Amino acid sequence: MRDVCVIGLGLIGGSLLRAAARTGRTAWGATLSEVDADAASRAGYDVTTDVEAALHRAAEQDALVVLAVPLTAVEDTLRQVAQHAAHCLLTDVVSVKAPVLDAVRRRTPYARYVGGHPMAGTAESGWLAGDATLFDDAAWVVGVEEDTDLTAWAEVARLVLDLGAHVVPLHAESHDEAVARVSHLPHLFAAILATIGAQGGPLAMSLAAGSYTDGTRVAGSNPALVKAMTEGNREALLPIVDEALGRLGAARGSLASTGGLAATINAGYEGTQTLAACRDVERAGVRVSLTAPDAREGLVALGERGGRVTGIDADTAVGEVS
Amino acid sequence: MRDVCVIGLGLIGGSLLRAAARTGRTAWGATLSEVDADAASRAGYDVTTDVEAALHRAAEQDALVVLAVPLTAVEDTLRQVAQHAAHCLLTDVVSVKAPVLDAVRRRTPYARYVGGHPMAGTAESGWLAGDATLFDDAAWVVGVEEDTDLTAWAEVARLVLDLGAHVVPLHAESHDEAVARVSHLPHLFAAILATIGAQGGPLAMSLAAGSYTDGTRVAGSNPALVKAMTEGNREALLPIVDEALGRLGAARGSLASTGGLAATINAGYEGTQTLAACRDVERAGVRVSLTAPDAREGLVALGERGGRVTGIDADTAVGEVS
Numbered sequence: 001m002r003d004v005c006v007i008g009l010g011l012i013g014g015s016l017l018r019a020a021a022r023t024g025r026t027a028w029g030a031t032l033s034e035v036d037a038d039a040a041s042r043a044g045y046d047v048t049t050d051v052e053a054a055l056h057r058a059a060e061q062d063a064l065v066v067l068a069v070p071l072t073a074v075e076d077t078l079r080q081v082a083q084h085a086a087h088c089l090l091t092d093v094v095s096v097k098a099p100v101l102d103a104v105r106r107r108t109p110y111a112r113y114v115g116g117h118p119m120a121g122t123a124e125s126g127w128l129a130g131d132a133t134l135f136d137d138a139a140w141v142v143g144v145e146e147d148t149d150l151t152a153w154a155e156v157a158r159l160v161l162d163l164g165a166h167v168v169p170l171h172a173e174s175h176d177e178a179v180a181r182v183s184h185l186p187h188l189f190a191a192i193l194a195t196i197g198a199q200g201g202p203l204a205m206s207l208a209a210g211s212y213t214d215g216t217r218v219a220g221s222n223p224a225l226v227k228a229m230t231e232g233n234r235e236a237l238l239p240i241v242d243e244a245l246g247r248l249g250a251a252r253g254s255l256a257s258t259g260g261l262a263a264t265i266n267a268g269y270e271g272t273q274t275l276a277a278c279r280d281v282e283r284a285g286v287r288v289s290l291t292a293p294d295a296r297e298g299l300v301a302l303g304e305r306g307g308r309v310t311g312i313d314a315d316t317a318v319g320e321v322s
Numbered sequence: 323m324r325d326v327c328v329i330g331l332g333l334i335g336g337s338l339l340r341a342a343a344r345t346g347r348t349a350w351g352a353t354l355s356e357v358d359a360d361a362a363s364r365a366g367y368d369v370t371t372d373v374e375a376a377l378h379r380a381a382e383q384d385a386l387v388v389l390a391v392p393l394t395a396v397e398d399t400l401r402q403v404a405q406h407a408a409h410c411l412l413t414d415v416v417s418v419k420a421p422v423l424d425a426v427r428r429r430t431p432y433a434r435y436v437g438g439h440p441m442a443g444t445a446e447s448g449w450l451a452g453d454a455t456l457f458d459d460a461a462w463v464v465g466v467e468e469d470t471d472l473t474a475w476a477e478v479a480r481l482v483l484d485l486g487a488h489v490v491p492l493h494a495e496s497h498d499e500a501v502a503r504v505s506h507l508p509h510l511f512a513a514i515l516a517t518i519g520a521q522g523g524p525l526a527m528s529l530a531a532g533s534y535t536d537g538t539r540v541a542g543s544n545p546a547l548v549k550a551m552t553e554g555n556r557e558a559l560l561p562i563v564d565e566a567l568g569r570l571g572a573a574r575g576s577l578a579s580t581g582g583l584a585a586t587i588n589a590g591y592e593g594t595q596t597l598a599a600c601r602d603v604e605r606a607g608v609r610v611s612l613t614a615p616d617a618r619e620g621l622v623a624l625g626e627r628g629g630r631v632t633g634i635d636a637d638t639a640v641g642e643v644s
Binding site for chain 2: 237
């Protein structure tokens with residue numbers, strides 16, 4: 001099993017280092033946060049605040065380097081990768097994919113890069129919030145582009161599977177559009193709800209119950225991380241925000257004119273049934289040979305249909321799709 | 323302890339009948355749903371599908387009548403109350419208060435009415451979803467108007483306290499404005515999120531994680547009940563929807579122009595801190611004599627400040643406020 005070098009030890013990077021170490025892999029990490037480095041070292045992990053040293057070791061050991069820094073720190077970290085581990089096998093866990101892919105192509109053109117994004121998290125952040133089981137059964141997007149090296153892809157996918165997650169093969173653009181819908185818009189809505197609720201003062205706060213606490217939970221996330229994630233996905237997020245504005249405006253118009261909200265509420269109810277149906281549906285096994293000429297198309301088709309790769313068997317991705 | 327007659331045995335009415343029976347009170351219920359009546363009877367509760375008989379018995383026993391029907395059924399049920407228990411002590415658990423107060427004044431002017439609304443619920447509905455512990459530590463608004471009979475108010479508040487909840491004394495208008503913020507807008511946002519997520523197809527559904535499932539949970543509620551509740555609060559809800567449109571539009575404009583979402587995200591984060599602060603704050607004891615000339619003002623002031631009545635001691639409401 002290939003060694004793993006994790007740069008950035010917040011919630012995701014810290015959980016990844018713990019989970020990777022638990023698989024028996026040699027794994028080390030680096031973080032600029034003295035606090036996180038101290039906490040990780042005290043917990044027995046091999047951690048330094050010297051990012052360059054960690055990358056140098058990765059180059060020597062031909063380790064898989066995982067960028068687990070916020071989007072705003074990606075360019076600087078890639079500069080260090082280019083200097084100290086230019087040819088490494090490289091992945092990341094950043095929550096937007098097209099901007100990272102673009103930065104990698106500019107900054108580290110010789111790295112064997114495969115993008116990644118685990119769909120897991122909590123409203124907490126930092127090393128202490130991490131948990132080796134965070135990725136259990138989670139979807140983890142592993143990027144497939146026209147020029148993706150499928151040997152490198154399989155290495156990253158194997159790590160993801162070892163960490164307990166399922167692999168969703170996708171183009172960067174498909175990922176960014178989907179997370180604008182199911183993650184970034186939910187974060188914006190939560191922020192707006194939390195603002196409007198708080199403006200109701202102590203009375204509104206004293207009446208807040210489940211619909212409010214559920215709807216605002218992710219607004220308690222570290223604002224810097226939410227800002228980096230949503231602003232970094234501007235291109236995909238703008239049309240989704242426009243869709244939300246259109247739907248909210250339509251609800252407003254209907255409430256003001258006829259007094260009816262049936263269209264809004266029924267569509268939402270059907271949406272929840274769609275999610276439930278996607279989760280409950282019987283799934284069929286599917287195999288994609290990674291050495292076939294159309295392997296990339298096969299993987300992406302699987303991801304686009306909501307499928308997941310759950311194993312790698314020699315040169316074949318084994319998965320399921322509805 | 324006064325007997326309790328519950329009209330409507332869905333999630334809230336069914337939980338209330340269970341919890342009232344557990345306090346040792348004589349309690350009976352009526353529902354037009356044969357299914358719910360059968361299930362409740364089989365569970366050992368005193369339940370009928372004959373609403374008029376249940377109300378007739380309430381008049382004979384001078385019971386406290388609780389309307390636990392959807393807003394759309396309130397007018398019809400009040401007509402039956404006026405016919406069979408015109409002078410009863412009457413409360414309700416409907417999620418808007420000004421429209422119910424208005425209907426009561428028109429339909430049952432001789433009833434001693436005190437409005438109510440428990441801030442508790444789940445996305446489920448119907449008798450089988452009920453639970454005697456649903457109201458434990460929940461806020462339960464008990465209405466105070468200029469003409470509220472404080473003896474009747476204390477009777478309703480005592481029942482609420484016996485059921486395990488805390489009493490929030492409020493004017494109907496204050497209640498309706500606050501729940502537009504912390505309940506009805508969250509329901510609309512959840513519906514819109516669930517619609518936009520589902521439009522992303524199986525791919526978006528396969529990437530949906532905590533921020534999406536939390537943000538859309540209440541969109542899975544019975545659409546008829548959500549429609550009744552939000553449409554019934556039209557007057558208070560419209561300005562809140564306008565506030566949401568303004569904030570979402572501002573976020574859109576900022577993302578499109580400067581690319582920044584800091585104002586939106588920071589305000590949301592501060593909103594979550596406001597809720598946490600309101601819940602963690604040290605509270606001072608407060609007593610409001612129900613026989614004082616300014617008792618109604620004292621109760622409402624307590625509710626408006628986010629306070630709760632936690633006991634009734636002879637003729638004094640005992641509570642806490644921050």
